[in-house]
Amino acid sequence: xxxxxxxxxxxxxxxxxxxxxxxxxxxxxxxxxxxxxxxxxxxxxxxxxxxxxxxxxxxxxxxxxxxxxxxxxxxxxxxxxxxxxxxxxxxxxxxxxxxxxxxxxxxxxxxxxxxxxxxxxxxxxxxxxxxxxxxxxxxxxxxxxxxxxxxxxxxxxxxxxxxxxxxxxxxxxxxxxxxxxxxxxxxxxxxxxxxxxxxxxxxxxxxxxxxxxxxxxxxxxxxxxxxxxxxxxxxxxxxxxx
Ligand SMILES: *[C@@H]1O[C@H](CO)[C@@H](O)[C@H](O)[C@H]1NC(C)=O
Ligand SMILES: *[C@@H]1O[C@H](CO)[C@@H](O)[C@H](O)[C@H]1NC(C)=O
Ligand SMILES: *[C@@H]1O[C@H](CO)[C@@H](O)[C@H](O)[C@H]1NC(C)=O
Numbered sequence: 001x002x003x004x005x006x007x008x009x010x011x012x013x014x015x016x017x018x019x020x021x022x023x024x025x026x027x028x029x030x031x032x033x034x035x036x037x038x039x040x041x042x043x044x045x046x047x048x049x050x051x052x053x054x055x056x057x058x059x060x061x062x063x064x065x066x067x068x069x070x071x072x073x074x075x076x077x078x079x080x081x082x083x084x085x086x087x088x089x090x091x092x093x094x095x096x097x098x099x100x101x102x103x104x105x106x107x108x109x110x111x112x113x114x115x116x117x118x119x120x121x122x123x124x125x126x127x128x129x130x131x132x133x134x135x136x137x138x139x140x141x142x143x144x145x146x147x148x149x150x151x152x153x154x155x156x157x158x159x160x161x162x163x164x165x166x167x168x169x170x171x172x173x174x175x176x177x178x179x180x181x182x183x184x185x186x187x188x189x190x191x192x193x194x195x196x197x198x199x200x201x202x203x204x205x206x207x208x209x210x211x212x213x214x215x216x217x218x219x220x221x222x223x224x225x226x227x228x229x230x231x232x233x234x235x236x237x238x239x240x241x242x
Contacts, residue, residue: 020101020215021208024052026113027095029068034098043088046201047096061091065153068095072153076137076162083133086199090129093199094183099211102218118185120214121176122196126186129199130165130172137162141169144181 024030030052037055040048044058053061060066064073073079073087094116103119139156140146147154156162169175173186189196197207 020104021211022050022098023101023104024098025100025104025116027115028112029053029057029095037096040096043085044092044096046203047092047098047205050098050205051096052098053092053096057095058092061095062088070153072155075147075154075156076139080133080136083136086129086132089199090180093197097197097205097207099197099205099207102211102214116183118182120187120189120196120210121184122191122193122198123172123186123188124191125199126172126176126184130169130175133165133175136165138165138168139163141174141178142181143179 022034024032024034031054034050034052037048037051037053037058039055039058040051040053041055041058042062044051044053044061047053047058051058057068060068065071068091073084079087100116100119103116104114105117106113107115109115139160139162146157148157149155165175169178176184176186187196191198191201191206194206194209194213197210201207
């Protein structure tokens with residue numbers, strides 16, 4: 001009976017992990033299933049072998065005030081091109097990545113049904129992003145909510161003021177975690193660690209292995225809990241038998 005139960009648990013765990021390793025979130029523009037997209041544009045092209053974004057989304061990700069989210073990067077004057085490149089990359093990662101399964105959660109929002117929470121970012125990607133935006137200005141720490149959308153694009157809400165980036169985000173960690181309301185988790189892991197997700201990469205997508213690592217670790221916990229529960233159940237059952 002134990003062997004049978006263990007097998008069952010292992011099998012159900014395995015089936016779950018297969019889905020979560022290669023899937024698209026239920027977002028505003030995501031494809032239903034990941035797959036090849038030969039024509040992905042510029043900064044999104046690293047995902048072309050397996051992507052949750054269409055070619056159209058990848059092109060629009062590079063445009064100011066694109067129809068994707070009508071988001072205005074220049075809400076406190078023109079954003080520097082260096083800084084903007086990171087936001088484009090962030091958009092590519094969000095729209096195209098098929099390996100975010102372990103961090104996808106349901107949300108009750110008008111514009112999407114799922115979001116990502118606490119995706120562990122590689123330190124280099126977070127630091128470079130912050131360094132390249134250091135001389136820019138913004139008026140908000142959380143860019144997900146609280147804008148004035150009355151014009152169709154986001155404007156700084158009344159009462160807010162444009163401040164130096166470093167006053168709004170004193171550290172790379174504060175920026176990476178707060179800007180998209182904890183979609184990202186700051187880590188001190190480097191790109192070679194295999195324990196953090198990379199926004200910038202070339203060649204085969206290194207993030208699949210990372211997702212696999214986190215998925216397997218989470219599962220060990222689940223398996224252990226289930227084992228504990230089953231142990232208890234069997235113990236209780238045998239006590240009643242006597
Ligand atoms: C992408 O699709 C939208 C909506 O169908 C369209 O308005 C837009 O022009 C397209 N963009 C590109 C770059 O093809
Ligand atoms: C920010 O400004 C300083 C001083 O003007 C300059 O040395 C530095 O290169 C700038 N950094 C970026 C990322 O533009
Ligand atoms: C039980 O599972 C939860 C998550 O579902 C995990 O946080 C916790 O560490 C697990 N407990 C044990 C003893 O593994």
